[in-house]
Amino acid sequence: DAKTTQPTSMDCAEGRAANLPCNHSTISGNEYVYWYRQIHSQGPQYIIHGLKNNETNEMASLIITEDRKSSTLILPHATLRDTAVYYCIVRATSGSARQLTFGSGTQLTVLP
Amino acid sequence: NAGVTQTPKFQVLKTGQSMTLQCAQDMNHNSMYWYRQDPGMGLRLIYYSASEGTTDKGEVPNGYNVSRLNKREFSLRLESAAPSQTSVYFCASLIPPRNTGELFFGEGSRLTVL
Numbered sequence: 001d002a003k004t005t006q007p008t009s010m011d012c013a014e015g016r017a018a019n020l021p022c023n024h025s026t027i028s029g030n031e032y033v034y035w036y037r038q039i040h041s042q043g044p045q046y047i048i049h050g051l052k053n054n055e056t057n058e059m060a061s062l063i064i065t066e067d068r069k070s071s072t073l074i075l076p077h078a079t080l081r082d083t084a085v086y087y088c089i090v091r092a093t094s095g096s097a098r099q100l101t102f103g104s105g106t107q108l109t110v111l112p
Numbered sequence: 113n114a115g116v117t118q119t120p121k122f123q124v125l126k127t128g129q130s131m132t133l134q135c136a137q138d139m140n141h142n143s144m145y146w147y148r149q150d151p152g153m154g155l156r157l158i159y160y161s162a163s164e165g166t167t168d169k170g171e172v173p174n175g176y177n178v179s180r181l182n183k184r185e186f187s188l189r190l191e192s193a194a195p196s197q198t199s200v201y202f203c204a205s206l207i208p209p210r211n212t213g214e215l216f217f218g219e220g221s222r223l224t225v226l
Contacts, residue, residue, distance in 0.1 A: 034214065043116075043202050043217030044155070087154070100145065100206075100215065101171065102155040 004088045009107040012082075018075040020106050022088030025069045030092045033064060035073045037084040038105070044087065047073065078110045115139070116218035118203050124224045125193045133188040133221050135203030143206035144186040145215065146170075146178060148199040155202065161186055193225045 005023040012018040024033065034049040048055055048062045050071070055062045061074040075082050087105040116137045125131055137144065142163045147155040147170075157170030161180040175197060177189045190197060200222050204215040 032213065036215070041200060041220065041222075043204075043219050044215070045217070046214040049214065085154075100160075101157055102147070104154040 004090060004103055006086075006088055006103065006106045008104065009109070011109050011111055012075075012078045014080060014110050014112050015077055018078040018082065018108055018110070020073040020075075020086050020088075020108060021070065022073070023070045024088070024090045027068050027090050028092065031090045032092070033062065033068075033071045034089050034091065035060070035062065036087045036089070036102075037082075038087070039081075039084040044102070047086075078108075080110050080112065082108065083110045084108060116203055116205055116216055118201075118218040118221045120221060121219065122222050124226065125190075126226050127194060129193050129225075130189070130191050131193065131223075132190075133201055133203075133223075134185065135187065135218060136185045137203075137205040137216070138184065139205060139207070139216065140183065141205035141207060141216075142183070144180065145204045145206070146176075146186065146188045147202045147204065148172065148197075149202060149220075150199050158188065158201075190223075193223075195225045197223065198225045199223060 032049050032051050035047040036044040038044045048060050050062045064071045085105040085107050087102045119134045145160040146158040149155050156172050159178040161167045164183045167178050179187045200220045202217050202220050204217045207214050
């Protein structure tokens with residue numbers, strides 16, 4: 001699976017949009033982009049995933065560039081409860097189970 | 113409630129002691145995973161199991177053994193615990209790709225080795 005690069009940390013004002021970038025320049029055609037977050041020391045929680053089209057759900061939006069080498073997770077109206085470590089991973093969903101690796105992620109701090 | 117259940121949630125061991133972390137999922141998923149997370153670090157894959165009866169090494173398998181006796185349960189064993197194995201251990205199961213293909217995590221088992 002392709003590697004990802006994320007900033008170590010970001011701050012965002014409460015009520016504003018949080019835009020978290022992720023670079024995945026070696027992504028393959030059959031690999032999806034997945035985003036998870038980990039609040040404090042809880043187990044990571046799935047947020048959203050996409051292949052090449054932009055995606056939106058009740059938690060966030062995912063914008064994937066046309067060349068698929070990077071993506072941005074958008075939390076439209078960040079709240080204090082969105083303070084967490086956000087992980088971007090890329091992987092193929094077809095075939096048998098693959099090794100899934102998480103990097104260090106981005107620590108998002110939402111400021112009051 | 114459906115999900116991934118890990119036991120115990122907390123454990124303190126002395127160096128050299130052995131123990132098994134248990135993980136069970138009731139979602140009928142084929143693939144299961146064990147990760148460790150050291151303070152301030154990301155998750156690192158220890159072992160995974162693509163299906164019942166099969167297991168494979170991840171990034172950091174040394175010092176651990178796993179067992180996938182049935183579809184529901186995936187256990188992680190420390191034969192001779194070392195202080196370097198102090199960590200939070202997360203078990204996860206994989207929702208099938210034909211659905212969302214996401215990982216579903218347990219709440220973690222916090223292990224301290226003295």
